[in-house]
Structure formats: structure tokens, C-alpha cells
Amino acid sequence: MSGARIRRGIGRGGLSAALALGAVACATSPFQRAGNADDVAGVVARLHPSAASTASTASTASTASNRSLAFLALAGAAGARLCEYDLATSHLVWSQPTDVTTRVAVGASVIVHGSKGTTPNGQMVARELGTGALLWQRPFPSSEHLYGYALDGDALFVVTREATKPQKPTGQLAAYDARTGLLRWQVTLPSARVAAPAAGGGIVAVPLESQYVLIYDGTTGMALAQVLSTEEAATFVRALPEGLFYGSRGVFLLGRDTARGSRHAPGYLAAQLPAFVRPTYDYDHYRPEQAEYSALDRNRVLWRVTVDGGKPQFRDGLVFVHDYRFFFAFDATSAALRWAYASPDDAVASTDTGRAILFVTAGGELGALDPLTGARTWRAELPGEVVRGATFDAEGFAPPAGPGASAPPDLLSALTAIIADPDQRFPAMKLFAIEELGRQPGREVTAKLIEILQSDRTAPLAVQKAGEMLVARRDAGAIDLLTAALRAHADYTEKRPAPPVEVLARAVGALGPLARSVAPDLEVHLRLPETSPAAAAEIARALVQIGASESVGALRDFLTMYRADTVYDRDPTALVAAAEALLKLGGTSDRELLLFVSEEPHTAAGLRAHLGRALGETATAAK
């Protein structure tokens, strides 16, 4: 069915909407009732009739479908196709040749998606859910821009912006019968700054002008309420069984307390997340291009909530981060990492069904993870396929343990795999993984950190982070590991690079006198050519920290050998550190040496100046 057959025009709902929001108001501002808590409470009562004003767990805005479907946009040798895959039976239900642009939305018996079509702004396509057969398609002319659509049952809600000259652009919300494509009602929105809608439980919500969410009756188009987000842009709306949500950097559960969206409202949630995570709770509905399958589907936060007394909490206290090949579970309050899962291939789409994390990879692997443990509970494959994007319709679905099920991932192994991964796209994530690794207890972690430091494939920032973690953990049970690392001197013959002496010295120093046995292995690096001035400075400091008075000989040698070296003339830090160490660890003869060094005219000027002061300051004590 073509777009021409769709009945157009403003329905009665639009008129009644204006009336409902007040005749006085419409003469001044269309947002006069924005933030009205009573209006919003009325909507919530419609969504949750049994629990409108009582404490309860989540009711539904759109009830569980009892389905276990994935709609996959495929590419590759067989051409562009859309297919339906049954996750419960692991089989392909149907496949239709088509190019999919905007994401698939799933209704009761219909799916809708975008495709390029032949018109400038593409077209919207409806298909039979069970067969994929084309039901109708609606092209968009150059004057009409699709912002998004949502299905509630088989009611389709579409937001567009129309720009017919010479009129100003207008925002339109239209309701269609998704099976036939016939228009049920249409309202002109109060602004042309529109966003993609969400629908469920008989209502439809549309973000407007970044700070409003307008709520309409899905059946009649009657305006029911207006939310005013006062502290945070409302860039998305999302209908879940738990309720209707809006937000951007956080999540507001629609309710009386969030009618004027404030972060202080009980209905507001924002998870604590590590720095590497882009806290994207949904895509930006104001940007039509984000309605297409894209990298946004591969880098997002997966979240579900439970609601108690109108107050939402992240389910099980967890949020999940899908970052291309990796999935993480974080404690939403503390940002503590619970588990990490690494897929060999980029996951192009994922969803939290409430009982499982489902994903599909670009290479055609479908998988399910246990939200509590990260264990892979199920796996299936579409051999030879290239998956561009996917939409899941599997609310509440968790595949029974079956092929490909595996034990929960070992956190240490998962973090190690992330750190060692040659993929260069995730520097921030690798830093996070190193930090998390460093927080784990055990000698094997210390060994792993040393290994990271020694790898020539580790990025400089990652080396720095691994070093910080190694120093901070003060692992007295791993002194032998530090010793062994220090003993692995650089050797061209054996293709062995110099050990990370600077960091190792700091780690040894942080242990204090407990690490005194390491002194000989530390001091030997003062006499090696590859030891950098920075490393020499750390060695000198570490020798002081561990109280290695037996190492004064090495300090003397270092100081005399380089005191007149031009390199140290420019930056005498290492010489100063060695001199300080001699002052602290040495005796009278060492002070005499220092006095000679301070007076000898070829000594680096910075060192001479420092020694002049230091010897004076410590003269009394020396007496």
C-alpha cells in the first residue's frame, strides 16, 4: 500500500488535545501545563491502573510479548536482507530482500522499518511479522522528514517535520493502523523541534524542544500531559514494562515527582560509571540519523529497572555496558565492575530483556549472557552472514542453557584479555581494565601488571596506568616477582628490552624496609647504560625508602660518573636524588665526597647548588 492511500488530516484528537490543555493557555504558550504533576499522575494511573498510588513493583507500559525474536539487517554476498530469527528455536523464520535504514520497530503482528526507497527522504515500510511480507510503504517527499516511529500493539505513531514553503516547518505526530497504513489521527505539535516518539500502554510520548515531553492518548490523540525537564535535556523517551522513561545523561521514570524533571526527584536514576563509558541511556531522538543502525548500537548502556513505591532502581543494582566487543556489568551505585565478557567479534546490537543480555555480532553469532554472572548461556550462529544491525523483540526472554553455554567469565582473565587485545580502538577501556586489574588481589595480578609493563605492545598511557596500579598495590607477597623483573637486564643478543626500572623502583620503594632484599638488584641498574636518568632518580629514592645503606657504593659510583655529564647538567634530578640518598644513607666519607662534588667546578651546576644548600642544612646533624 502506498503513502497516497493514507488518509491525511488533523484528527479529532488534536482538537481535543488543545481543549484539554486549556483554552486560556493556547492563546499564550503551548506549554502552559508543562510540569503539571496532576496531569502526569493521570497518565501514570492509566499506565499502572492497579498501582497508581500504592507501593508496588513494576507494572507495565507494554507488557511482555512472550516472544523471542530478533530482526536482523543482513548484508554480504547474498545482498541486503531483513530476516526474522527465532532465538528460542535457533532458526531463521524468514528473510526478505530489502535495504534497512532506520531501526526495525516491532508491533503485535507488524514490523516497521525504514528503507531508502526512491524519494529524497526515504520511506517507511511495514511488513507482516510472521512472514516478512510487505504490507505497505510510505515514501517521504523532500518536504517531509521522518524523525521516528513507535509501535504499540499494531498502532503506529510517526513523528515528522514538514517544511512546505512558505509556511514555517511544523512538527507532526500521526497515528496509523500499522496493518493497513491508514491514518487514525494526526496532531500538529507545538514546535518543529521534534524527536522520535515512544509508545506503550496506550499512550505515546514525544520529546519536544529538548526540554519537554508531550504525552498523548494513543487511541484518540488527546493531549494528556506535558513534562518539563528542568535540569537535564530530554533527548529520549522509552516505553518499558516498568514504565515510561525520558532523559539523556540519566533516566527519569515518568511520575508525579518527575513531571518537572529534577535530578533530585526520587524517580531519577543515573548510574555511576567509569570514565571510559559513554553514558548513553538511549540514542538522541532529536537526531534522525541516529534512528539508523549505527555505531551507537555498539556502544551504549543497557539498563532495566525495578520500581518500588514509585521509586525506580536499576535491576539487581546493575547496569550493563556494551562497548563493541565487550560487555561489562557495573554496580550502578559504586561503579564496581562485576563481570566482563569479551566477544571475539563486534556485537552490532544488544538488549537487556530483563532476564538475559542478548547480542548479535557482525559475524553472525547470536549470544545470551546471564546478567548476574556474565556467563554465556546460549549461542547460535548464522554462518557466512554479515549482520549490520538488529532489533530484539524478546521481552523477558532468557534462552535455556544450551549449545555454547559456558562458565561465568573469570574477571582476571577477561580483564587480561581486554588489556592484551591488539585492537587499538579502545585505549580508555584498556586503561580502565588495567585499573580494575590492579584492584584485584593476588600475586598473579602483580605478575600480570609487570607483564603489561614489560610488553612492547602496551601503549604509553597503559604503561603509566599499570605502573600506578603496581605501585599502589604494595604487594609485599610479590617481592620475588619484582626482583625477577629487575634481574631481566636488557640484552640485544637475546632481544630482551630493559625492564621498566623506573616503575619497579617505585613499587619497591613503596614497600619500604620490607623490600630491602631487593637493594642489590635495584642498585645494579645504576651502573647499566640503559638506565634512564628518571629511572636512576627513582632507584635512589627507593634505596632511601627501603633503608639500603649497603647501596651507598652504587650511589657514589653513579654520582661521580655522571656529575660532570652534560645530560645531567640540563636536568640534574637524578644526581640530586643520588646525592640526597647518600646524605641519608651514607656516613662521613660520603659527606666528604659530596663536598668535593659540590666544589668541583665541572659538576653540574644544579647539583652544586643543591649540595651547597643540603650540606649546610645537614651540617649540624652530621656533627
Added chain:
Amino acid sequence: MVAGGAAWATVSHAQETAAPAPAASSKQDKKAKAAKAAKAAKAAKGAPGAPAPAASLPADKLEGLRLALVGADDAAAIEAAGTLGASGSTAAAEPLVEILADGATAARLQAALDALAKLGEAHALRADQTTIDALTLYAGHRAPDVRRRALKVLGTINDPRVIPALSDRLGDAASDVRAAAAASLAERHEAKAAPRMFALLARGDAGVAAPLALLATPDMIPRVAELTGTIDDGIVADALGEYVKRADVPDKLRIDVLRTIGRLSGAVATTALVEYVASIPAKEDRPSKKEAQKLIDARGASE
């Protein structure tokens, strides 16, 4: 431990506590000392073109040179080091080693090391612990040039205590330092170093080719030949060319090795054959010489 030379050891504790910063009078003293040192160095140098110095140095001359070495005048210090090195006197080493122990500018260090090398070559360098310690320390200096010079001196000391330092530097990052270490080890027939030298050769390290040839056992030669194609032919030719020159190699084996060289490409292989022929006295007629000449002729014909 090396540090602890005479220069600083004479500083008194009273001086230290009384003057945390160098006093004006102290500076004046140094200027006077430096002038005296420069004068002494000039006197010690003697006339240009003078015959090689005797193997002993008069005490006053030695003291003058010592003062010049530590004086403010860099040129005089370097000149003094040269004079000490050329003296051939066993007493000349001490002030030079003191320079190492006290530390100095790069130019003075290099001059001191070069002088010590000369003394070593003249067998005037004693294998005392202080000297070995100082040279071992400088074999680990950050500047490759200093390390290379220190190794050269160590190589002249006929004492097993220098071997660890030489062996360590076979793994040096600088090729000229590795080459110096390898040469020193080869000269003292340190056979234990051969496997590491072979590893270096396998990495294409040209500097170890000749030293390895001096240490290689017959069973190592086929392995050297097998490196053909994996490293530069010239390096293989260099190693094999040096090997065939050894007097202890059976002539039959020489022929095999020469034929291997003959199959290698490039001027280095031709040179190796030519040098081999040249290394044999004209009157001596051995099969390997004929074979080498034949291979040279064949290469000439094919070119």
C-alpha cells in the same frame, strides 16, 4: 665501588662544616692550582716529535701531569692524559684511573680512557682491582663512546676478572660497543662467548663476524654458512673468510669453506678469497690456496 679518589678524599671535615658553599678563597686556590697544573702539563709534554718516552716517569713530572688532569684547563688536561698514555709507565695509570673514579667531563674521560688503552697495549696497565672496577663501571656508562673505550682498555688487561664486563657488553644496544666487546673476547680466546656471538651474527651483526671466526669451532661453521639468505652475504663471507685464515683449520675444511664463500654474492666474498690467498706465503703451496685462486678466477670470468 669505584668512587673515592684522592682528590676528594683530601677534603677535610672541618672545611665541610665551615663552608657549605664554596668560599671565594677556595676558588682562588683552584685557579692557582689550575695554572700550576697547566704549566706542569706543558713541561711534561716535552718537545714535539720527541722520541717515545721512557717506561718510567719522574715523580715531579707525574705530579705535574696529575695536577693538569684535574685542573680547570680542559686542553691541558687532555694533553696531560695523552702524555701519560704515551709514557708507557706503569705509574701513569693511577692518575688516569683517579679521573675515572672522581668523574669528569666527557672529553677528559675519553682522553683518560684512550691513554689507559695505550698503556694497556704497552703492557703498562696493572690488573689491580681499582683499575678493573673503574673500567667495568665505565663499560656501563650511558654514552656508547665511553663504553667502547672502556672495553678497549679492559681488553688489554690479561685478567679473568674483566671477562664478565666484556661478556655483558656483547648484549649492548650499540653495535660498535658489541663489536669492541667481541673483539676483546676473541683476542683472549674466550670460547664461551662464541654462542652469543653466533646469536648476534644470526641477527646480522657485522661487528662480530671476524671475532666469531677466531673463536668458532668446526661444528659452528656449517651453521654460519646456513645463515646465507637470512643475513647479508657479506657478513657470512666476512666470518668465513676470517675463519679460513686460522692456522688451526684443516686444509680440507678450508676448501669446503672457500667453496661456500665462492657461492656467496658480492665484493666481500671476493675480497675474502683474495685476502685468503694473500695471507699465504708466496712459496707455500697448499690445495686450499689453489682452490681459492680457482674460485677468484671463476668469479672474474663470470663478472
